[in-house]
Amino acid sequence: MNPPKTDARRRHDPESRGFASDNYAGVHPEVLAALALANGGHQVSYGEDAYTEHLQQVIRSHFGATAEAFPVFNGTGANVVALQALTDRWGAVICAESAHIHTDECGAPEHVAGLKLLTVPTPDGKLTPELIDRQAFGFEDEHRAMPQAVSITQNTELGTVYSPDEIRALCDHAHRLGMKVHLDGARIANAAAALDVPMRAFTNAAGVDILSFGGTKNGALLGEAVVVLTPDGVPRMKHLRKLSMQLASKMRFVAVQLEALLARDLWLRNARHANAMAARLAEGAAQVPGVEILHPVQANAVFARLPHAAAERLQQRHRFYFWDEAAGDVRWMCAFDTTEGDVDAFLVALKEEMAR
DSSP: OOOOOOOOOOOSOTTOOOSSOGGGSOOOHHHHHHHHHHOSSOOOSTTOSHHHHHHHHHHHHHHOTTOEEEEESSHHHHHHHHHHHHOOTTEEEEEETTOHHHHSSTTHHHHTTOOEEEEEOOTTSOOOHHHHTTTOOOTTOTTSOEEEEEEEESSOTTSOOOOHHHHHHHHHHHHHTTOEEEEEETTHHHHHHHHTSOGGGGTGGGTOOEEEEOOGGGTOSSOEEEEESOGGGSOOHHHHHHHTTOOOTTTHHHHHHHHHHHSSSHHHHHHHHHHHHHHHHHHHHHTSTTOEEOSOOOSSEEEEEOOHHHHHHHHTTSOOEEEETTTTEEEEEOOTTOOHHHHHHHHHHHHHHHHO
């Protein structure tokens, strides 16, 4: 066979790095290699392929013998499918005000899943049993959406990490109230790396019912998975996934990426590196006069406050986002491919702009 030809051209600088999002990073070479291995020939579509079948074994090695994975296209899709699985048409989900499902999914849980989000303010992005109780009432009141699930994010949108004991206490409390627990694990690998525990320690072992497992932020091209941890309590997942437009026809190319991350330790290597780069960045930034680190840096995110004008100038040199522009709060994210040189160059630029 002749080598493939294409008119595509590289249209970016492959050495360019930013601190705006771990989604900016490319695909890890080991994941690209896995995609190439899965290519060629014919495989049954819609998840009946050998790669998706084998992924179940890999998932169970991390999340227990009853875990079942349902690959989907993206994180919002994973969250919407998972939350639908836990709620009736009159149901509601309790979550933090900062939760991604509330702030960054364009109303998809409400619009697509038809549920209501009951939010709770929390300074560090983490829920507690006491905070859940602020919204966990009116279960039999037909005038109020019924609280049926709690959704937490690990690690949180503010970069903080729940301990396994914190999640266990939260799950026990929710279950006593008749609710189930969903964990948004867009950065679950970073949380496990920060805690230095297996992912099962704060998911199935802690009582979580269903999980959105993230791959894209940790080196995948695309694709996440809904992982059902308590199958008896979450029926008809195949139908929910299709109904929500998250069933990939060529699913082998999603499944093989998750296998590449999870079969050995690539997921952990990538997460540990990203976390280490964030720690390096936070340590350096904290030494710059006028820069305040806002939250404990426990994973791969750094939240800081600095003068608005300095932040705007710095953005022209290294991309990142404001978190709260009025307050001057910014978020700096590190990824699996962030280097020490990238961090050090950013710190030099930060010092220069703060000195102006």
